[in-house]
Amino acid sequence: MALTLRAAAAAAAGPTRGLRRLFSTSFIPPMNSPAPQAREKAEPSTNLFVSGLSKRTTSEKLQEAFSQFGEVVHARVVTDRVSGYSKGFGFVRYATLEDAGKGIEGMDGKFLDGWVIFAEYARPRQPPPPLENNMSPPYSRY
């Protein structure tokens, strides 16, 4: 009985497979479409995305480490809202673009708390929330 049911299910899902090598009209070569959220390096900004962090690295240690190469205005290790544990990446904002550049040169590929970290320009943040009916925007707007 059960075998019959399984066989029927397999038969229903099995056939018509392996003939789909026809010329699909979607042979669009990957041309350089400037996707806004591409996985490439973002354009220079004062804000850096830092990944590869140790789970024990805090925002304070992040700021300390990056302050060697410029004036750090803000540094944050991203943590889980409920567990409070680090997600292993964070953001560092420098006062100027040249400090940010020096920060990348000085910290990218370096060790921090035993882990090789990666520093790069952060992409622009979330799309602006529609504040039409709501007058409770976040407090921290960096």
Next chain:
DNA sequence: AGTGAGCGA
């Protein structure tokens, strides 16, 4: 999940 690439109240 203290699992290892990633783009955040």
